[in-house]
Amino acid sequence: MNKMKIYTYLTLVLLSLTSVSAFAQEDAPAAAKPQEDMPKLKKKEDTKLTEVITTDSVAAAELLKRAVNFVKIESIKYSKTNGVTTGTKAEFTANFPIKPKDLNPQTDFTGKLIMKVAIECKNSKYRYTVTQFKHVSLNGRASGGSIDNVVPDCGSMGMNDVTWKKLKGEMLRGANIVIADLKEAMQKSSDLGGSDDW
Numbered sequence: 001m002n003k004m005k006i007y008t009y010l011t012l013v014l015l016s017l018t019s020v021s022a023f024a025q026e027d028a029p030a031a032a033k034p035q036e037d038m039p040k041l042k043k044k045e046d047t048k049l050t051e052v053i054t055t056d057s058v059a060a061a062e063l064l065k066r067a068v069n070f071v072k073i074e075s076i077k078y079s080k081t082n083g084v085t086t087g088t089k090a091e092f093t094a095n096f097p098i099k100p101k102d103l104n105p106q107t108d109f110t111g112k113l114i115m116k117v118a119i120e121c122k123n124s125k126y127r128y129t130v131t132q133f134k135h136v137s138l139n140g141r142a143s144g145g146s147i148d149n150v151v152p153d154c155g156s157m158g159m160n161d162v163t164w165k166k167l168k169g170e171m172l173r174g175a176n177i178v179i180a181d182l183k184e185a186m187q188k189s190s191d192l193g194g195s196d197d198w
Contacts, residue, residue: 047147049175050129053183060088063121063186070119070185077177091118096174098135098167107159109144111137113171117178119186128182133171147171 055063067090071083083092094117099110116132135144135152144167145153152159152167159167 046131047133048129048131049172049179050127051179052125052127053186054125055186057124060121060123062189063126064088064090066186066188067119067121067126069188070182073185075181077181078174088122089118089120091116093117094174094178096170098170107142107163108139109135109137109142109159109163109167110139111135111143113167113174115171115175115178117182119182126186128179130175130178133175135167135171144168 064085068085071080071085071090071092074080078094078096080092080094084090094115096113097111098113100108112135114132114134114136115130118129118131120127120129133147135147137143137154141154142158143153144159144164147168152164
């Protein structure tokens with residue numbers, strides 16, 4: 001009878017070990033499965049506005065001169081800084097001043113909206129690209145940062161969602177102003193009327 005109890009005990013122990021190992025084997029793939037099925041988070045692409053404009057038989061050198069002239073021309077709507085020309089490309093940074101329209105704003109985001117503008121020139125066409133949109137406040141406590149931020153750099157407590165969305169809209173509105181000015185300037189000849197007619 002003792003032998004029977006020992007065999008029964010050993011059988012139960014073996015069955016419990018077998019079931020534990022079977023569950024362990026099933027748990028390992030099940031634990032790995034959610035990681036395989038998890039969607040891979042892709043980095044959100046930076047906001048970029050770009051367009052290729054074709055012209056009527058205008059040489060790349062002439063288009064580059066027009067682009068350089070545009071970078072040099074001052075605007076009352078925004079300022080241009082960091083103007084650079086390399087090969088067939090002209091670049092600058094457009095800065096728009098911004099401040100709240102309310103008398104006592106909830107968030108004082110007074111500062112500037114910044115965007116980088118590049119103009120690449122080839123024969124009979126040019127391409128503009130507006131990138132690196134961001135908001136920087138003067139006080140440093142209410143900076144939104146990149147337009148691609150879901151939550152502004154200062155945090156949702158520093159700037160509410162509605163204000164941040166308005167600033168994003170202002171950035172895109174500013175970019176459209178720069179693009180309109182650029183297109184107009186690229187239609188004008190780089191010869192600024194240096195003739196001797198008087």
